[in-house]
Amino acid sequence: MPEVDSMSSGGRDERHLTKVFKALSDNTRQEILRLLESHQRTVGEIVGNFNLSQPTISRHLSVLKEADLVIDQRQGQNVIYRLNDEALSTSMREFFGQFRSCQESLR
Amino acid sequence: MPEVDSMSSGGRDERHLTKVFKALSDNTRQEILRLLESHQRTVGEIVGNFNLSQPTISRHLSVLKEADLVIDQRQGQNVIYRLNDEALSTSMREFFGQFRSCQESLR
């Protein structure tokens, strides 16, 4: 038996794809990505769309940033976040490539 | 401001997609899906591929089943799990279809 378990769950050495899915496995963070899909926004603008405190949103943003799904950029006293389109589609393709049924969905 | 927050993170009413991503956000469970991608397997066979106890694998399998990513079927004293190809690709398309950069990669 192969022992495919090169790095199992606990091991805090984590595949990038897993980090991406962790980032996506929260309603709020998914919502944030959808907001940023239309156009970039400041942290304050994002906060305004939720019933959550600013620090909470800030931490969600840092999770998304860790997963490379968003890009931040300081502009004056604001910080502007935008979607990292390339990374998102790259991750998607990387995952899809592993499953026949998903490969069929790629062009 | 729209208050897009129809159901935020904590609320234990969870979108199906979020449940799917939670299921995918673990190295072991991803590994299990890859194993099942080649062909269906019994629980015992799956356990044999990891350094984890049978109950642990069993729980992982139930998480995947909750997310509708696998299908189980009793056969004698064994339980056979197989990948739910359709549900997987459907969920992924549902999510990634929301983003322009991903739409370009999808057919």
Next chain:
DNA sequence: GCGGCTCATAACCGCTAGGTCATGGGTTCA
């Protein structure tokens, strides 16, 4: 340089997630 704005970080807390061992339920076969 001070006050005020914007955002990130620290400290804390309750709950969930992932792991373990022990046990129980279903199925097969003698």
Next chain:
DNA sequence: TGAACCCATGACCTAGCGGTTATGAGCCGC
């Protein structure tokens, strides 16, 4: 029926996550 096998579930522990408030750091404008 009873022993043996396969798997799921219960009880438990620890670590991490998502939320909060309070505070600090960076950048304006006066």
